[in-house]
Amino acid sequence: MKTENQTFGAEFILLGLFQYGQMNKIHFVAITVIFSVALMGNIILIYLIRLDTLLHTPMYFLFSQLSFIDMMYISTTVPKMATNFLSNSKTITFLGCEIQSFLFLTLGGTEALLLGFLSYDRYIAICHPLHYPVLMSKTICLSMVTCAWASSSINALIHTLYVFQLPFCRSRIINHFFCEVPSLMPLVCQDTSQYEYTVLFSGLVILLLPFITILASYARVLTVVYQMSSGKGQTKAISTCSSHLIVASLFYGTTLSTYTRPHSLHYPEEDKVVAVFYSIIIPLLNPFICSLRNKEVMGAMRRVLGKWIFVQKPTV
Template sequence: TEMRNTTSDFILLGLFNHTTAHQVLFMMLLAIVLTSLFGNALMILLIHRDRWLHTPMYFLLSQLSLMDMMLVSTTVPKMAADYLTGNKAISPAGCGAQIFFLLTLAGGECFLLAAMAYDRCAAVCHPLRYPMLMSWQLCLRMTMSCWLLGAADGLLQAAASLSFPYCGAHELDHFFCEAPVLVRLACADTSVFENAMYICCVLMLLVPLSLILSSYGLILAAVLHMRSTEARKKAFATCSSHVAVVGLFYGAAIFTYMRPKSHRSTNHDKVVSAFYTVFTPLLNPLIYSVRNSEVKGALKRWLGTCVNIKHQQNEAHRSR
């Protein structure tokens, strides 16, 4: 304990202990993470390779998959290494880096989901003007803005969190450095920063969410005016995946960052953080691939190409 008091490193107490049940949970979590990384990497590969998916909608989806892969990689490798080696220390720089990347990606994803909602709104409400309303130039600008807004939030909160003096055992009852958990250990008045962080998170969550809700209000009105049942089905199919992803992501993020202090418990915080940093990135590619016929078609074409190449290689090998 003496060493912990004098060192500047923080101690991450982690998500699991070494009971059999927790070891099984740890193995399950690793399996989920590997599946998530594979699913998102496959989604990026399909969108990159298949020319039918070279549209703004799928470009934005590839960015979502990239953010999800990076989000998982920000927290899980360190948590797994801590659990396996027993070395739970993290330097202030490492802690700041985790806060920066986590908020860059989570904030970027908030705005990216809003950009995706605008894209669906333009496609459903103004199909003839869609190429003009969602040009490639606008799509790239929106994507860059999502990354930059997220990075600005991440940089501000990481710098502010590390500017406080920390004393005592430096123990974080969490499996990664998260700003709301970290500032509770500061031996200084953090109320101004906590209020500013709260306002910042409210804006980062509610501004994109209000844009998403207004886009879906317009989509719903347009769908209800459609005479063709087939057109209605198609519009609902393309939008339902996005609505499911928005619900999962925003539900977890609002629960984590917008609850008053009095309603917080460490175990709840850990479970919800695990949900939005580990489970949501797994569910996103699943939701989009299972509910999307174009993605399924791209997967079939790619697998067909792989089978053909393998067949040609076998033929060439035999003819030798």
């Protein structure tokens, strides 16, 4: 069978999240508002963590990394989708699709690993508080972040290079709103069953293993928390851990649904809805879940706003 090999000049067509039509402008406004709120929420959280010295701890450093990732995460998909709502052209170049896939895999993998490292941070802080300065030193914290970025980048590069050298001899229409590896598989005209095992293995290592680590860590944390004699300590520990657990459950639940299912069980409309959660909704909610449920962050916001108002207040 003759195959049509792709070139860097070739293009894909993204069908998008909705059927384009008279609602394009409404969809554009909605997605632009969501994008703006997500960016603003994550920027404010990073700004607070950087300015307030009381938030200069390993946990908030990891939170700031998550916010940075979420900003890039939503920026990888939403601007192109918003443009498509207003444009008559729904195409994306071969190179653009490749870059989008690589960035999305890198950022998603990094977030998955950092969420796991956050559970380790909370486990050490609550279960071994005396050893916390040693076990979560600045060097160890930086090593965690470096490890997450490096391993995710390597994993993303391997998958991206492999997928985009496959022959796309069928329709170039991608039934998705961005270039994602599972959505590209139906376009490949050769057997990809062996590759699906590689995707499954990567998903289990990068997604399922950290999630199991989180559940195990918090099972131990909850045991220690309920043995605390201080009600205030219990409330603070449960508040911090529950925020993290909400974020983790949303992220891992949706991504595992996409990356650990065989190709035969993928349905485009269902995949797009699930993808909305981990590519748009979670980056939007993360800073608010982490801040509005956290008294230390809210306290930092009041202190920063107080200083700003004091500086802006005219002297008589």
